[in-house]
Amino acid sequence: MLRIEDLSIRFKAGTPDEVCVLDGIQLQVKEGSFVVVIGTNGSGKSTLLNAVAGVFPPERGRIEVAGQDVTRWPEHRRARLIGRVFQNPFSGTAPHMTVAENLALAARRGLARGLRWALLPGLMRQMKDRVGELNMGLEDRLESEMGSLSGGQRQALTLLMASWVRPQLLLLDEHTAALDPKAADQVIRLTHQIVTRDRLTTLMVTHSMAQAVHLGDRLIMMNKGQIIFDAEGMAKKSLRVEDLMARFEEVRRDEQLDVSAAKMLKALYI
């Protein structure tokens, strides 16, 4: 479903500040697979998601979604295949438009937009049903401005919007990181419900080790723009939070070693 070959991205290429944020990533995700992506800050996990979504053009490599080479597609064209939820609950919705108008925009994702009414009666009925399924009482607030809802409510609706037209690939970029624990919990349950019901191929970046352990059928860990750990199937199921913490500790120690080794060499030879 998703196939990434030798993907590299550098920021500020050709300057002294050059940072290699993605370094020859190889990744294949099967249809219906739910992949959790973890990693330290600056490991490139969000960049990976953004590269797939088309925010940054890749320096090298190829991205294929649902059998189509999308490497040169602009962001809005990739949106035909990809649904996205962002970390900031304000990023996924238009605050001064009503809930219904926001949903209507999402209902045309990947479809032509014409001079027909955005809010057709049939669509409004469908909205009542599908918003009702969230069990948040939002079906009575379709006419409210999106900005009057809480972060958790907005994030739940963004999730619904991203999956309204079934996406070939769903990208979740730390979509519960900015929510309070209760709302985060609710959004995670909803994520699980929608992803399993529609059997969506999903890539989810998270900081929460608990989420990483409990959700998904595959886990990849990133460091310095590379995938350093990949567990699937039984190996993923048997992972515990402690295992992941141990992995992170290992990475940290390696890095410290690098730094102290460099210091030692400097002291010796310069």
Next chain:
Amino acid sequence: MTLLLGSLTIGLILTLLALGVYISFRIFDFPDLTADGSLALGAAVSAVLLVQGLHPVWATLAGAAAGVLAGAVTGLLHTRFRINNLLSGILVMTALYSTNLYVMGRSNVPLLSVRSLNSLAEAAGVDFFGRADISLFGWPVMVRDLTMLGCIAAVVLAACGSLYLFFRTQVGTAMRATGENPLMIRALGVPTGWMIVVGLMLSNGLIALSGSLLAQYQGFADVQMGIGMMVWGLASVIIGEALVQSRKLGLTIVGCVMGSVLFRLLIAIALRWGLNPNSLKLITAVFVLAALVLPSLIGQWTRRKGRA
């Protein structure tokens, strides 16, 4: 009475300007200075075509079409060549000043002796009432002024209605979302660059239409008539927002009409009381500045008072 009718008509004509500024400034959050140039462009193109004897309706539409083109240039400069939005507008506005001089061949084209919408309205009015002046609530009024006001009101009503309907369609809602949250709407598959281009075409089309009607109403097109008009439109939009106190689409459009007419009336009264016309632009600018700054200043002041 003539003064009242006159400012009402000009207020309504400038409503189209206010709507254009509302689209660029409020819906797209794009401070589009092309407005100054496209208002005069609409006037210039229509004036030249009228002098050549084209039917006033076609001449007016051609003026609006020229504005649409100017908007497209600004939009493309910004979205294709990544030029800062303010600068793209300034570049096109500056270029339009010369363009308008080329179009007119001189800095001023009088329209009093040619067939224009104004003279058509006069003829229709005289036809209808059978004479050139009637009394309205006891005041003598030129029939021409009355029919012109009626025509303009119809045009403004049509523009407001179609804008309201348009911004509720699938494309229209996508445009509003482009101004509010481009990140989100790109993720939903909308090419935001094109939305901005089309939005600016719409905005400048309305502004040029406003310029064309203004030139025909006042009886001349002048290369200077666009200067400061973007700020003028903005002032109208701000007054309208203060009047309706809402961000709902329908109400803000009604607000634009009310704000534009009220602003024009206030200016007319001030001029009547002996305000020096030279200070007009200064007053408009100070007014807009005050409207932008005062709310936050008052907020700060009340917070400080609340703490003390």
